[in-house]
Amino acid sequence: xxxxxxxxxxxxxxxxxxxxxxxxxxxxxxxxxxxxxxxxxxxxxxxxxxxxxxxxxxxxxxxxxxxxxxxxxxxxxxxxxxxxxxxxxxxxxxxxxxxxxxxxxxxxxxxxxxxxxxxxxxxxxxxxxxxxxxxxxxxxxxxxxxxxxxxxxxxxxxxxxxxxxxxxxxxxxxxxxxxxxxxxxxxxxxxxxxxxxxxxxxxxxxxxxxxxxxxxxxxxxxxxxxxxxxxxxxxxxxxxxxxxxxxxxxxxxxxxxxxxxxxxxxxxxxxxxxxxxxxx
Amino acid sequence: xxxxxxxxxxxxxxxxxxxxxxxxxxxxxxxxxxxxxxxxxxxxxxxxxxxxxxxxxxxxxxxxxxxxxxxxxxxxxxxxxxxxxxxxxxxxxxxxxxxxxxxxxxxxxxxxxxxxxxxxxxxxxxxxxxxxxxxxxxxxxxxxxxxxxxxxxxxxxxxxxxxxxxxxxxxxxxxxxxxxxxxxxxxxxxxxxxxxxxxxxxxxxxxxxxxxxxxxxxxxxxxxxxxxxxxxxxxxxxxxxxxxxxxxxxxxxxxxxxxxxxxxxxxxxxxxxxxxxxxx
Numbered sequence: 317x318x319x320x321x322x323x324x325x326x327x328x329x330x331x332x333x334x335x336x337x338x339x340x341x342x343x344x345x346x347x348x349x350x351x352x353x354x355x356x357x358x359x360x361x362x363x364x365x366x367x368x369x370x371x372x373x374x375x376x377x378x379x380x381x382x383x384x385x386x387x388x389x390x391x392x393x394x395x396x397x398x399x400x401x402x403x404x405x406x407x408x409x410x411x412x413x414x415x416x417x418x419x420x421x422x423x424x425x426x427x428x429x430x431x432x433x434x435x436x437x438x439x440x441x442x443x444x445x446x447x448x449x450x451x452x453x454x455x456x457x458x459x460x461x462x463x464x465x466x467x468x469x470x471x472x473x474x475x476x477x478x479x480x481x482x483x484x485x486x487x488x489x490x491x492x493x494x495x496x497x498x499x500x501x502x503x504x505x506x507x508x509x510x511x512x513x514x515x516x517x518x519x520x521x522x523x524x525x526x527x528x529x530x531x532x533x534x535x536x537x538x539x540x541x542x543x544x545x546x547x548x549x550x551x552x553x554x555x556x557x558x559x560x561x562x563x564x565x566x567x568x569x570x571x572x573x574x575x576x577x578x579x580x581x582x583x584x585x586x587x588x589x590x591x592x593x594x595x596x
Numbered sequence: 597x598x599x600x601x602x603x604x605x606x607x608x609x610x611x612x613x614x615x616x617x618x619x620x621x622x623x624x625x626x627x628x629x630x631x632x633x634x635x636x637x638x639x640x641x642x643x644x645x646x647x648x649x650x651x652x653x654x655x656x657x658x659x660x661x662x663x664x665x666x667x668x669x670x671x672x673x674x675x676x677x678x679x680x681x682x683x684x685x686x687x688x689x690x691x692x693x694x695x696x697x698x699x700x701x702x703x704x705x706x707x708x709x710x711x712x713x714x715x716x717x718x719x720x721x722x723x724x725x726x727x728x729x730x731x732x733x734x735x736x737x738x739x740x741x742x743x744x745x746x747x748x749x750x751x752x753x754x755x756x757x758x759x760x761x762x763x764x765x766x767x768x769x770x771x772x773x774x775x776x777x778x779x780x781x782x783x784x785x786x787x788x789x790x791x792x793x794x795x796x797x798x799x800x801x802x803x804x805x806x807x808x809x810x811x812x813x814x815x816x817x818x819x820x821x822x823x824x825x826x827x828x829x830x831x832x833x834x835x836x837x838x839x840x841x842x843x844x845x846x847x848x849x850x851x852x853x854x855x856x857x858x859x860x861x862x863x864x865x866x867x868x869x870x871x872x873x874x875x876x
Contacts, residue, residue, distance in 0.1 A: 321611065327637060328615070328636060328637065329614060329615035329637035329638075330612070330614060330615075330637045330638075331601065331612070331613040332611070332612055332613075333603070333610070333611040333612075333613065334609060335608070335610075335611075355609060356608060356609030357608065357610045358609075374790065376866075377864070508818070510654065510818040511637070511818070534816070536790075536823060536824035537823070538788070538790040538791070538821075538822035538824060540823075541818075542816075542818030543816060543818055543820075543823010544816035544818060544823055570864070570865050571865055571866065572865070573864070576862055576864060578859075578862075579859035579862035582853075582855045582856055582858075582859035584657070584816070584850070584851040584852075585849050585850050585851055585852070585853060586656075586850045
């Protein structure tokens, strides 16, 4: 293989390498090591602590799927919070939704926002929307200080190492429950069922012990380990699988459709078994 | 990264690397370079011309999905042909189906069968089933010599390079149409919508010009490039999406379910658009 390659060790024994035209930025922030690469296959890529976070070419899948399932399950998602997600992609999707009045981003690391604004304008554009408020704050503290405030809370975190460890703990999920209104919905990215089954089981069990409705759904994300990515949704009242598909507002998407909304909850046998084991 | 790593250049600019305990076998066959690796993350892996074909840990997805969708769409799949697929995984799924009377494997390269029998017994076990017939033959010639013979034909090929090039051509699809009975169904693996969109468009257009019903469906295969894998199905009579799910026989699976059968045809927007472009 000629040329310059960036290699991510994704899980023990598996690595992905992307041919890289140039590294546009590299910086040790107060929280993590941040890089922006320009790659041949995926365009510009944001990397934190050696893990690919988002790529210009496939980010639409992750950002549509982490936001639209909850937004289109809730009948009136006016006030939405994103914890993490400093690249701005989740906020971009949220502010597009016709019913959203306010989208708050709470990101602990301002360097992620600054690098995304400079190098990933397609992804970070939503941060400048009048509906968006950006707060440089510890997500755990913000959640603890918020009571009955949000319709939807989205946890758009890095992997559960470094600054994100506390975002995968049961006390945090209880805090999210308390920060939501009485019919609120919570969604978190929860890694790969193929490669990090232990993590998914733990999160599912914890969210299930806090929320009356807990469901896992899936999306295909090619730049993430294994390509199959999971999201765990906790809901106080509304079942995301019971949504009337005709009620979903038409918006321009590249991945999500009302039919995908339902199909994403149809789980392969081995994933169903993993969730059953989690509740044993 | 310490240790010994096997790297596959999957598409321009993207490579996957698997940490490898040992290489169990390597051989230049009459058709391709064949290797069997023992890897840390995926167990034993069959590699042909540097491309991962199947792994013990995730092969169930590919082999269930390339066979069961057609088998459970056809009301009476008695006589089934697999072109390629010398590892035996597709045959293993086919002979399990209660309605199948005969499963014929036509593989051009006997070395693939021999290595699979020796090193991948979990995958190749079906080749010894009384319903299975193994023929060392050119698939293109076998198809040309068969008329109105099969209920289902599955093309379980390598990537469209080397010996498999002819298995991605329109004249071959016309031959398959002629080799099927009047209500026959055809399925082929057709690579990744993220990374090989051009190939999928060409196949879809060609199959669509030959078969009255042409559909694409998807499955998550972590060891394949991008993780999202496509299968193209051509059918003379039965619509795979119109199947009565209650008619599907209960079998032990690890990925496929009747609900997955339907959900696999629900395509993200960008894949729908790719198919529309193919027919322009």
